[in-house]
Amino acid sequence: MQTRYSYGGDEHIFVEMDEEMSLEAFFKSMSITNAVRAAHIDGITEICPANGSFQIKFDPDRIAPDELMGRLRALEQAADKAEKRLETRIVEVPVFYRDPWTTETLMRFRERHQDPQSTDLEYAARMNGYDTVEQFIHAHHASPWFVSMVGFVAGLPFLYQLVERSRQIQVPKYLRPRTDTPKHTIGHGGCFGCVYSVRGAGGYQMFGITPMPIYDPTQKVSYLREFMVFFRPGDIVKWKPIDREEYDAITADVAANRYEPRIRKVTFDLDSFNADIDGTNQRLMETLHGV
Known part of the structure; x- marks a missing residue:
């Protein structure tokens, strides 16, 4: 698909890299938005990257819409030639699958689900061709995930x-959204995973919960004191399955400000990944665990 530019009222330009999510679309979008940020174009007030697209808010009294559109197209040409490499970090996120809180919640909303007779995990396992929930859970946590955007609600990451x-x-998402989702639920809808940063409505299937806070507007959590939102676009996530005892222990450590997520710096090269997906993922795991 050719990049599509469109105006959003008088103060926005929306740029879509592709109609479907792909890492190529994400990298191109990221390259352009980084270039926009570095260019310090007078009149731009907000840059909002998303899954393979982005939106620019600008002041039309300071820069004409057509002029800004031309600047963005020029930056796109430079982005096409940019190296598809990202200096980022890989993060281990503990997950309590089949926890009692998301289980209780999903059972309250079965009339809104495609299959009221099964749990979300049972339904997802069947939809993806797995014989058991255990096989599905393994497929969910065995490979890393890429944070393609952060938003929708404050601090919520979308993962690919x-x-x-x-x-x-x-x-698929629920037929009708729930009016309740526990905070820190690990959800999934379409091809995207997510972590619900706050309690609230939601339509993604619920697989489990993490004891690791990812959003703290009070900035009291030890690793969120510098910035209230944990995830950044481009982060790589590895789920780590835990049981109730581990969940309670981490929850206690978080409350006592003793918990620190396992985080390692990594270089992610898109061309290398596409050439050898399993090999790239193995190297990411080795970096995460210091092998």
Whole structure:
């Protein structure tokens, strides 16, 4: 697809890299938005990257819409030639699958689900061709995930599974959204995973919960004191399955400000990943665990 530019009222330009999510679209969008940020174009007031697209808010009294459109197109040409490499970090996120809180919640909303007779995990396993929930859970946590954007609600990451497209977990959202979702729920809708940063409504299937806070507007959590939002676009996430005892222990450590997520710096090269997906993921795991 050719990049599509469109105006959003008098103060916005929306730029869509592709109609479907891909790492190529993400990298191109990221390259352009980084270039926009570095260019310090007078009149731009906000840059909002998303899954393979972005939106620019600007002051039309300071820069004419057509002029800004031309500047963005020029930056796109430079982005096409940019190296598809990202200096980022890989983060281990503990997950309590089949926890009692999301289980209780999903059972309250079965009339809004495609299959009221099964749990979200049972439904997702069947939709993705797995014989058991255990096999599905393993497929969910065995490979790393890429944070393609942060938003919708404050601090919520959208995650894209780093495997061949034929192996990516896909499952539809609820037929009608729930009016309740526990904070820190690990959810999934379409091809995207997420972590619900706050309690509230939601339509993604619920697989489990993490004891690791990812959003703290009070900035009292030890690793969120510098910035209230944990995730950044481009982060790589590895889920780590835990049980109730581990969940309670981490929760206590968070409350006592003793918990620190496992984080390692990594270089992610898109061309290398596409050439050897399993090999790239293995190297990411080795970096995460210091092998």
